[in-house]
Amino acid sequence: MEIGLTHFLIISGILFSLGLFGIATRKNAIMVLMSMELILNSANINFIAFSRFGGFNMEGQIAALFVIILAAAEVAVALAIVLNIYQNYHHVNVDEINKLKG
């Protein structure tokens, strides 16, 4: 079977689901962050796959590039927040930081 668009999409789908699961179940904030990276990567794969097979030339790659930039920024800020949380709570367990609780 010729490797086509769908193959890549399936990989990205799996990656996405794994990321989602990770975000939902992990307690540690850093783990949550890692899972988020997975989701971002899956999206990037989609972009590039569509760029390659969809005839969008460079547009998809450009988008992926910006996603990478954003990811870098996001991680930087997120880690800073995590460090801050750690200073305040002395742990980084997401489920225990429930100030939003109604």
Place this chain on the structure above:
Amino acid sequence: MNTFQIVFYLFALIVIISAMGVVFSRKLMYSAFSLLFTFFGVAGIYALLNADFLAVVQIMIYVGGILVLIIFGVMLTTKITDVDMISGKTGKWVYLGASIVSLSVLTLLLYMFNTVNWNLPGATAIYHDSSLDALGTVLLTKYVLTFLVAAILLLIAFIGAALIARKGN
């Protein structure tokens, strides 16, 4: 099965297995190292998709930057005395719910990928040279403003991160 397919499946396998490692491993360090493999795998897939420059970028930024950052994060937020550096467990109900949701999302996605008729204009011609040239041209002409904005955003994010993470206040 040609070489392309072999390489593809190899990379797909690496990505999926290492991703599972990231998600399911209880030890933080294991997860982090699995993430390293995932990134490599994704970079390979990029290369297969004719996006060689992005593949390099993926390795440089994700592996060289983000991952290092994450590992630092791990080190800084975990007490050294905690030898295990284990991520705490969440409740069973959460596990169950998350599993259901993730699986259903996966099913849904796979169903959609298989059934949707994308109605695309057709595959792009494969570049035999590096895509770097074309990418650079587009980036500095059509998307120059976006590029600049992204650069500024990155700068602001880093300054902001430094500010937030500053000790005390």
Place this chain on the structure above:
Amino acid sequence: MFTFLGLGPLTWITFLPILGMIIILLIPSGEDDLAKAKSQNLYRWITVGVTFIQLVISIFLVLNFNLKFAGVNDPNSMQFVERANWIYLSGLPLLGNLKIQYFIGIDGISAPMVLLTTIVSFLATFASWNIKKSAKGYFSMYLLLVTGMMGVFVALDFFLFYVFWELMLLPMYFLIGIWGGANKEYAAIKFFLYTLFGSVFMLLVMIALYFAVGSFNMFDMMDFAKYSHSSILYGMGSNWRLIAFAALFVGFAIKVPSVPFHTWLPDAHVEAPTPISVILAGVLLKMGTYGMLRIAWPMFPDAVMYFQNWIAVIGLVSIVYGALCALGQFKFGKRDFKKLIAYSSVSHMGYVVLGMASMTTEGMVGAIFQMFNHGTITAMLFMIVGVIYDRAHTRGLDDFGGLANKMPVYTGIMTIAFFGAIGLPGLSGFVSEAMVFLGTFKTYPIYAMIAGSGIILGASYMLWALQKVFFGKLPERWSGPWDPTHKIYKTDDVNLVEKVALVPLVIIIIYLGINPNAMIGLMSNSVNHLIEFVKLSGQVAHL
């Protein structure tokens, strides 16, 4: 047309203060005393710079002003016009098409006012030199106020005019309410409500006019041919038109202020800080009479001719009543220096209304010239009160006396200002008052004669105040050095900053007293045109 960065001089002169305000807002005010003082100084100089550029632009405008162009109801002979579509909506429920233009320009009526605004706001900056309390807020509000005032004088679109009119209100409220005196909240709210009350009338008439002509363009509203037949304002001399004019007139008369809508003025003046009093008396009051000339007169010529007599009576009553109240200050109630000048403002603005009601060239020119002169002279008077208030922390007239020996320069300047207010020949106030009298006599001889009593009353209260402050013996406690606990105040003469604020006004007052044509030349063409237009349309209506 002279442009800079694609924008004309009027846009610059109007919005430059906003630019200055943004810069001021971006500069942090500092935390410790040293940094605070530094930033305060910076705010001051930015304000001085901005208002100075405005002054330069306005002088440039006046020098390049074509005296042959009349303006008034003819958009083609307005000068320095800038025009762009601002809000253009179509298919709105009820309103249909909404056409609001950014349409500005000046003619012979507004040119003196633009000049006056820049002069007064530039010099009032120096009167703000001692503002310590939250200088950042003060100066940014101040600049916003300047934009509002300038906008009112250059707007040629009624909606734009209204926007600027209201824009001016807000900073004024805060400037009185935050930086004011003991009873500031009362005064600020009174000012706000009074003016708002007036603007509601204006708004109603504006909307009615909009429905009549289908745009907010002032020139369309002056062109009776453009009135739609279904509008209530159609039909010269109709009752609705008279009512609309009366409402508009009340809206403007509150701002002037004419008796009986004047009681906000003494309170606002007494409570406002010095520079705000200066602006209030120097520029804000003129907005009322300017509005009458720019809007009420040419848009409702029929109603003006109908109410002419009553408008003259209002002007007359303001003159005499204001003067009596000012005179009454020294026998009744607290003898507050500022209150005295506030009532004198009521009296002097009465001349403006009387002159405008006379519908003669002399009266109308006198009225506009009086607007300018009252602006400069009263600004000076309030600055003078500010000078003494800075030293003595009191405005009670009974607390002063014998200052002439201690403060000779101050005495000299104040004497000039007072005689300017009395209408001494050789100073600008005389020319405008005399012109108002000469013009009014042609239309209403008896009113002119009665109004003449205002000059006697004016001399009485002004000279009385002069004597109270400067003549006689110096009270013990003015010997200084300053000691607030024992109420001993030093009396040093005017310092450099105060001189910078006062001396230009002295020069203007004397120069225009000797060569009034410098200012009258600007407006005579427009005034003649306006009178001709109003009389012609008004007569047509009453045929």
Place this chain on the structure above:
Amino acid sequence: MTPEMLLNLSIVILLIPILDFAFLIFFGKKLGRASGFIGTSVLGIDLILALIVAFVRLTQYPNETMQQYKFDWINLGNTSVTLGIGIDNLTAIMLIVVTLISFLVHLFSMEYMREDSRFSRFYAYLGLFTFSMLGIVIANNFLNMFIFWELVGVSSYLLIGFWYEKDSAANAGKKAFIVNRIGDLGFLIGLMIIYSTYGTFIFEDVFGKIHAGILPFNSGFWLTLMGILVFGGAIGKSAQFPLHVWLPDAMEGPTPVSALIHAATMVAAGVYLTARVYPMFTADALLFIAYIGALTAFIAATIAITQVDFKRVLAYSTVSQLGYMVMGLGVGAFTSGFMHLVTHAWFKALLFLASGSVIHAMHHSMHKAHNHDMDPQDIRNMGGLRKTMPITYITFLFATIAISGIPFTSGFLSKDGILAGTLAFGELSGHWFIPIAGFGAAAITAFYMFRLTIIAFHGKPKTSIAEHTHENNGFITIPLIILAVLSLWFFYSMNPLNPDEGWFHQRTQAPQSAVPASLMWNFMNPEKEINANENINVSNNRLHTISNELNKTGIPAFLVTHTLVSQPKVETEFKETLHHAHVPAMILSLIVAISGIILSFVYYQFKVYDPDSIVNLYPWLYKGSFNKWFFDEIYQATFINGTIGLAKVGAWFDFNVIDGIVNFVAAIGRGLGHITGIFDFHIIDGLVNLSAKISGWLGTALRKPQSGTIQAYLVLTVLGLVVLILLFI
């Protein structure tokens, strides 16, 4: 010298004092005493220029009309306001009067004001005053005159209140200014009538148009009123009844100021104005003027009898003499009235400067004796000054004789002319009150002036202070001597009994009236037009020809002039009668003057009778005179308190009623707000609370899933997304 040069030179004369003022205001303090020298020498230059101008005008162009220069001051597009200056014989003479007296006062003040702390300021003010006065003199139009008129008022205010540390001085300055303003209001209304009727302020244009038959509101009454209103300015400035009250108070100013302003020049401005606009007065207006003058002359004279302050006696004498001048103009004795202005200027300035000399000497004497409580101006403290201050005494005596109207003095020449005019007027019009008041005042004048001289200078010193006075130095005595010489007859006419032959009378003939013949005294109209039948036709014809000429040339054929000698002299019945009244008037005035002098010698020098006996005989008469007939008190009670009362009512009304209404409306607003508040609270808020409770219950129920864990939210969100997608696919 061409007329242009003459005009340019007079502009220079006008500007020199104001430059002097500006210079001294800015640099005076540094200059100190030197400012006096500067001021005096500048005024000396001014005087020389004025003499040149006057000489040229009076010799080269004695018969020409006013030479003038006009320019547009305010251009209104369709109209314009024109100002200008002009020179004629009247102006030329006034130029000399003003500059000479100003110069002498400058000189005098060098010594008199030597110790004042604001010496330079004083000289600056003198410069300002001289400028304003010169402006009045060379005006060729009403507006110019009014402008400088007011400036004179201000400089007078500054000079009267020069010693403002004294409350009385500051009050006097204020009073002078405000009382003057009342007169000026009349003037201003007069200007309004003139401008609205004639559209111009230039004298000759206005008179030309009046002559052409254009009347304000087409009524003779308004023309009369216009004249009276303009004359109102003169009432204020020349201190005529009923606005004379400010002048005596103005004596609070330094004595040189009194001499300059309140004796010789400023107060004369009113008379000058009346003379200047003479052609526009109708018969009724002239009668009004004559009565005002007569009343002033008489009332002021009666007050002067009992005053004890040296300067106040002179002040009332001034008021009285100004009344004479005004009366003279009113009855038609134009030339004599104007001449009296000039001659009076000399001798009254002399009297005041001499009084200044006395006060200065008294002051010094007090200073040496370390006595600071005595009033140096009270004549009861003087006496015997004849011996200690001979020059002052002799010059003062000269002036006293002149003011009493004894032959061989200038005062006789002018006063006699006025009295002859009143006699003629009384005879022709039947208003006999005017000559009676005139002669009565003449007698009283002679009496009180000699009373003053005798009490102050004769007899034995009444205090040791007076005993130790000394004659002052040259700065003070030289002006006195110059003025004393000017009080002699030969400057004006070689014949000491008849001024008609002198150059002065030749060059200041009465201008012809411009008002229509029907509004003028019949006996003042030209002889040929008296004929009643032709009266109307002739004036109509004249009107016709004049309007024709107006159309042709644009210049009115009739030009106002005071020197129409080259034209045929207009003979009127009045002139005829005046000529005949001359000798009887001379005899009568001599009799009354000499009887007045004898009476004062009888009472005060030889003390044949005790003056107190009369006081005891008619105490109310004495009290009334001493208290100035209670004018000040009456004004205080009526006008001032009335105005203040009105002002109080106004202020009260403003504060309580208007502001009350505003606050009341605000209170209603608040009250309504309160009611709606209650409604709000119970009903509307009730409903709101109900719905709030319902949503509260719902909230509690829905609260359970809100664990606060972000992850749970995420899962739920994604679940929702999935469900939605499923629903939509």
